[in-house]
Amino acid sequence: MLRRSPLVLLAAAAALALSACSGGSPADGVVGGSSSAEPSGSASGTGGVLRVASEGTYAPFTFHDQADGGKLTGYDVDVITAVAQEMGMQVEFTDVTWDAIFAGLQAGRYDVVANQVTVNPERQALYDFSTPYTTSTGAIITRADDTAITSVADLAGKTTAQSLTSNWAQVATDAGAQVEGVEGFTQAVTLLKQGRVDATVNDDLAALDYLKTTGDTSVKIAGSTPDTSQQAFALAKGSDLTPKIDEALAQLQADGTLAEISTKYFGEDVSQ
Incomplete structure (x- = not known):
């Protein structure tokens, strides 16, 4: 569940071709300007300011909390802010x-880039990646009283609700399920609760976030898929910030900060 001389145009084209990941806004350009956790006096990482890009529309990872005056927040925002503080830098x-x-x-x-960028060989050829700070798997969500589905194999002959363009729809189809198309996870859960489908397959982070934020006890994570992915910060190839970010992440892992941030958003540690 990952943005102009000719060289830059070529890189942009390659990036667009690789854009099947956790994010996915259709428009181009910068949205909403920039916001800063601290006043910034420089526009460069070497000047003591770590400049970070994120969508700002991808809850619970990076989003503007309207209940808090539109402040940028989220799991990825908290992690990269902690990294910058560990490095003695301000974050913009x-x-x-x-x-x-x-x-x-x-x-x-x-x-x-701090936006749940999934690490894969194609992206590694183009960008530097930090040590992963998120590990996610596929989750099978069913009604709480359903004991018939506990694995991918149990989806054979069942009906699932999936976004038809997602990789999870393919997982369900390959398992022998009949897939009903939906617009997103919320609609899938609604159909599940109404008894119109038997299950939905999605990223476990989405499921954990839903269960934690809603307190819904009528559905559960009944099993997992073999799919595992890792998300990391993306940097320009050869960036001297990469080893510094890795060092900061190692310290935050060791002192429990990453686990604390994970638990805040997901109810468990997803950082390892």
Whole structure:
């Protein structure tokens, strides 16, 4: 569940071709300007300011909390802010649409992308990645009283609700389920609770966030899929910030900060 000389255009095209990940805003360009956790006196990581790009529309990872005056918050925001503090740097955030985020990284508009970027070989060929700070798997969600489905194999002959363009729809189809198309996770859960489908397959982070924020006890995570992915911060190839971020992440892992942030958003530690 990842934005102009000719070289930059080529990199942008490559980034767009690789955009099947956790984010996915359709428009191009910078949204909402930038916000800063501390006043910034420099626009460069080497000047004591870590410039961070995120969508700002991807809860619970990076979003603007309207109940808190529109403040940028979220799991990824908290983790990269803690990293910057560990490095002795101020952090400056910029909202960027997913389709533009890697082109901006290549153009040097910011130092790091913090937006649940899934690590894969194609992206590793183009960008530096930090040590992963999130590990996610596929989750099978059923009604709480359903004991018939506990694994992918049990989906055979069942009906699931899935976004038809997601990889989870393919997982369900390959398992022998009949897939009913929905717009997103919330609609899938609604159909599940109404008894119109037997299950839905999705990223476990989405399921954990839903269960924690809603307190809904009528559905449960009944099993998992073999799929596992890791998310990390993306930086320009050869960035001297990469080892420094890794060092900070190691310290935050060791002192329990990452586990604390994970528990705040998901009710358990998803950082390992």
